[in-house]
Amino acid sequence: MAGYKSGIYCLCAQGFSLVSRPTCRFPTDYFLLNTCAGEPRTRFLNWNIYGGGSYDWTMDLLSWTWGGLIDLNQKHWALRAGYFLLPVESSTNYFDTHVFRHGQYTVEFDLRYKLVGRPGKLQLFGWLSHGNIGSYADALAAPLATPNYPDVALTRGRDRYNYGFVLSAEQVLTDDLGVFSRVSWSPERVESMGWTDCGQSVSLGATLGGTPWHRRNDSIGVAGVIEGLSPTARQYFESGGMGILIGDGRMSYRPEAVLEAYYAYSPVQSATLTLDYQLIGASGYNADRGPISIFSLRAHGAF
Numbered sequence: 001m002a003g004y005k006s007g008i009y010c011l012c013a014q015g016f017s018l019v020s021r022p023t024c025r026f027p028t029d030y031f032l033l034n035t036c037a038g039e040p041r042t043r044f045l046n047w048n049i050y051g052g053g054s055y056d057w058t059m060d061l062l063s064w065t066w067g068g069l070i071d072l073n074q075k076h077w078a079l080r081a082g083y084f085l086l087p088v089e090s091s092t093n094y095f096d097t098h099v100f101r102h103g104q105y106t107v108e109f110d111l112r113y114k115l116v117g118r119p120g121k122l123q124l125f126g127w128l129s130h131g132n133i134g135s136y137a138d139a140l141a142a143p144l145a146t147p148n149y150p151d152v153a154l155t156r157g158r159d160r161y162n163y164g165f166v167l168s169a170e171q172v173l174t175d176d177l178g179v180f181s182r183v184s185w186s187p188e189r190v191e192s193m194g195w196t197d198c199g200q201s202v203s204l205g206a207t208l209g210g211t212p213w214h215r216r217n218d219s220i221g222v223a224g225v226i227e228g229l230s231p232t233a234r235q236y237f238e239s240g241g242m243g244i245l246i247g248d249g250r251m252s253y254r255p256e257a258v259l260e261a262y263y264a265y266s267p268v269q270s271a272t273l274t275l276d277y278q279l280i281g282a283s284g285y286n287a288d289r290g291p292i293s294i295f296s297l298r299a300h301g302a303f
Contacts, residue, residue, distance in 0.1 A: 027057055027084055030069055031108050032125055036170045036180035036207050038221070041300045042272040043207070046260050049223045052166040053184030053201030055127055058084045058104045059194040060093045069106075078110040086131040089156055090193050091244050102131040102159070120171040126163070133160040134191040136236040150241045152191045162190050176209035180223075188230035197243040197285075199230035205260075217266035228255040229285055237285065246284040254287035256280065274298045 028039075032052045037044060044050045051057065059065050067084030084104045085095040096102045108125040134152035142149060164186030172178045181204045188199035205223025210216055229237065240249050262276040278294040 026059070026063055027065065027067065027082065027106065028052070030071065030080065031082065031106055032123070032166060032168065034123075034168055034170050034180050034182070035121075036178035037182070037203075037205065037223070038207065038219075042264050042266075042274055042298070043219070043221055043262060044205070044223055044260055045262070045274075045276050045296060045298070046223075046225060046258050046278055047196055048184075048198060048201050048225045048227050049203050049205060049258070049260055051195070052125065053182060053203070053225070053227060054164050054186035054188065054198045055125070055166055055184060055195065056104075056129060056162060056164070056186070056192050057195040058086050058129065060087065060095070061091065062093075065194075066095055067104075076112050078108075078112075080108050082106040086129060086193055089132055090134065090153075090191050096131055104129040115171060118172040118174075121169070123166075123168040125166040125168065127165075128161065128163040129193060130159060130161050131193070132156050132158070133162060133193060135160060136189060136191065136232045136241070139241060140232075140236055140239060148242075150236055150239050152236070152241060152243075160190050162186065162188075162193075176211050177206065179204075179206045181205075186230070188233045192244040195244075197229065197233065197237075197246045198227050199233055201225055201227035215265075217269055219264045220262065221264075222259075222261045224257070224259045226255055226257050229253070234285075248284055248286045248289070251284070251286040252288050253285055254282040256282050256285050270302045272298075272300045274300070 028051060037050050040050050065084050067082055069080055069082035071080040086103055088094045088096045104127060106127045111122045113120050134155040136152060138155040139150035139152045166182060166184040168182045170178060170180040183202050185200045203223060203225035207219055207221040210218030234253050238251055238253055241247060259279045262274055264272050264274045266272045276296045280292045281290045283289040283292050
């Protein structure tokens with residue numbers, strides 16, 4: 001960090017009230033909320049299962065950011081919009097302070113309903129980033145003799161746009177069982193600024209509360225996601241380019257597939273211990289990598 005705390009300030013309605021201190025650290029503490037998918041502190045750990053897939057969430061290296069949002073929340077629907085600073089360049093701790101000239105704009109609409117008496121929610125989220133963003137196409141168009149060809153970092157210094165959409169759904173089936181799905185898309189013609197290399201994704205999952213085995217605060221979940229690159233990004237990485245997280249030289253492209261399962265044990269409501277397993281095929285979109293098994297154990301307390 002550059003000697004300050006990051007935060008997001010919120011103007012909320014009903015009865016608009018300005019919060020005078022940071023109320024969260026991440027855009028996804030307010031946007032793309034999905035009860036069944038949960039969040040990585042206690043539930044699913046894979047970025048594109050709990051997150052928005054191709055949504056290039058703006059952040060520093062600790063995942064924090066600066067920004068603000070307005071939230072209009074009604075009984076059957078909600079509308080929220082936000083503005084957040086972008087990093088001065090991809091994956092850095094320093095933010096571009098050209099407010100409103102550069103930055104990321106987000107908007108989200110929630111529609112709440114009941115299906116056979118059970119609550120559900122449809123959600124449409126859109127985002128637009130404008131800033132100092134490198135271009136995959138320009139990197140590919142550079143002379144082959146360019147050092148580290150193709151290098152997207154050499155194309156920075158120009159204002160460019162990136163944008164995308166996420167469609168999300170969740171549905172309660174019983175008092176303890178819920179299902180969810182997300183579909184995301186971005187043209188991915190430019191580099192990612194904070195999140196991960198992803199142009200499209202589809203996820204599907206379910207979570208079950210622990211009441212059936214007399215563990216009311218516990219939960220178990222299973223989900224899968226398939227994610228891929230845009231044609232431009234695929235060509236860039238197949239030509240040997242490096243991205244914000246991936247880069248395998250002349251990789252053999254294949255969409256990445258992830259299956260994740262977790263068990264969250266909560267001895268008290270404010271503490272959770274989560275055992276998690278992920279099976280990843282074609283890791284980093286490379287058919288020559290994987291399958292890979294990842295086990296993790298997380299402890300989380302809230303006071």
